[in-house]
Amino acid sequence: MTDKVRNETDPLRGNLDLMVLSVLTEERLYGYLIQRRLTEASSGLVNVQAGTLYPILHRLEADKLIRSRWDAGTGRRRKWYELTASGRKQLSQRAHQWQQYADCLREMLAPVFKAAPKTMPDATDC
Amino acid sequence: MTDKVRNETDPLRGNLDLMVLSVLTEERLYGYLIQRRLTEASSGLVNVQAGTLYPILHRLEADKLIRSRWDAGTGRRRKWYELTASGRKQLSQRAHQWQQYADCLREMLAPVFKAAPKTMPDATDC
DNA sequence: ACCTATATATAGACTTGCTATATATAGGGT
DNA sequence: ACCCTATATATAGCAAGTCTATATATAGGT
Numbered sequence: 001m002t003d004k005v006r007n008e009t010d011p012l013r014g015n016l017d018l019m020v021l022s023v024l025t026e027e028r029l030y031g032y033l034i035q036r037r038l039t040e041a042s043s044g045l046v047n048v049q050a051g052t053l054y055p056i057l058h059r060l061e062a063d064k065l066i067r068s069r070w071d072a073g074t075g076r077r078r079k080w081y082e083l084t085a086s087g088r089k090q091l092s093q094r095a096h097q098w099q100q101y102a103d104c105l106r107e108m109l110a111p112v113f114k115a116a117p118k119t120m121p122d123a124t125d126c
Numbered sequence: 127m128t129d130k131v132r133n134e135t136d137p138l139r140g141n142l143d144l145m146v147l148s149v150l151t152e153e154r155l156y157g158y159l160i161q162r163r164l165t166e167a168s169s170g171l172v173n174v175q176a177g178t179l180y181p182i183l184h185r186l187e188a189d190k191l192i193r194s195r196w197d198a199g200t201g202r203r204r205k206w207y208e209l210t211a212s213g214r215k216q217l218s219q220r221a222h223q224w225q226q227y228a229d230c231l232r233e234m235l236a237p238v239f240k241a242a243p244k245t246m247p248d249a250t251d252c
Numbered sequence: 253a254c255c256t257a258t259a260t261a262t263a264g265a266c267t268t269g270c271t272a273t274a275t276a277t278a279g280g281g282t
Numbered sequence: 283a284c285c286c287t288a289t290a291t292a293t294a295g296c297a298a299g300t301c302t303a304t305a306t307a308t309a310g311g312t
Binding site (some may be wrong): 012013014015018019022023025026041042043045046091092095096098099100101102104105106108109111112113 | 138139140141144145148149151152167168169171172217218221222224225226227228230231232234235237238239
Binding site (some may be wrong): 253254255256257258259260261262263264265266267268269270271272273274275276277278279280281282 | 283284285286287288289290291292293294295296297298299300301302303304305306307308309310311312
């Protein structure tokens with residue numbers, strides 16, 4: 001029974017933008033650092049690969065939600081990103097929208113949680 | 127400034143399967159009813175079109191997470207769906223996994239919520 | 253000199269969801 | 283009898299988001 005089941009790791013589909021924007025709320029960061037911040041901030045749950053992250057950054061920049069500047073010639077070339085005013089607004093809007101959906105889904109799934117407490121009752125890590 | 131922003135309505139990306147499975151936890155339902163249950167259960171937030179739903183049902187059935195039976199010739203032809211044992215297990219697993227991600231994302235977004243209380247402090251609908 | 257970590261980038265495939273379209277029947281109003 | 287709407291399922295074609303694999307280049311340690 002080698003199940004071959006689709007996409008075990010995808011609850012973040014559509015939310016990566018949100019996460020990237022969120023780690024930029026308080027600091028300017030460059031790609032490689034963003035990647036690691038995401039891993040840290042999620043206790044390893046979110047592990048975005050470079051090939052996933054950079055296209056997102058390019059897309060967010062094309063949409064003018066973030067803005068970039070190359071490092072001023074100090075050896076390592078790094079592209080620093082920061083939120084634009086528009087990006088900050090979008091982040092807030094989408095965050096609230098996500099919360100609404102999350103509350104909704106949580107409610108819809110309530111019977112499932114009630115039915116099966118799963119391995120541990122309180123493994124609230126993250 | 128006609129922003130042309132991508133995908134305003136996509137926090138459910140990757141979670142539709144979960145929702146469909148969840149409405150089937152306690153009853154057998156056919157497609158059209160599932161569609162309406164989703165709308166009701168989400169207070170109109172989730173409004174899946176037929177062209178979105180049926181492919182999902184076919185996929186879930188191909189994965190043997192649900193099972194179908196045509197209505198026994200009572201005028202309207204309806205295809206009734208129910209969870210399989212495997213589907214029930216998957217639902218539980220994915221639900222818990224989703225919760226973990228949701229808790230995580232909620233924590234990451236906490237500063238955003240703190241910064242901007244948004245229009246209303248308590249519009250907890252759904 | 254070599255290896256690893258750092259740093260960015262793109263191509264190609266795959267999954268998911270959307271819109272549009274097609275088909276068919278039951279039931280109500282005229 | 284006829285039309286219209288709600289019911290009911292289905293598929294094709296497109297767009298978007300993510301993944302894997304690959305490429306390039308440099309800093310620093312051994």
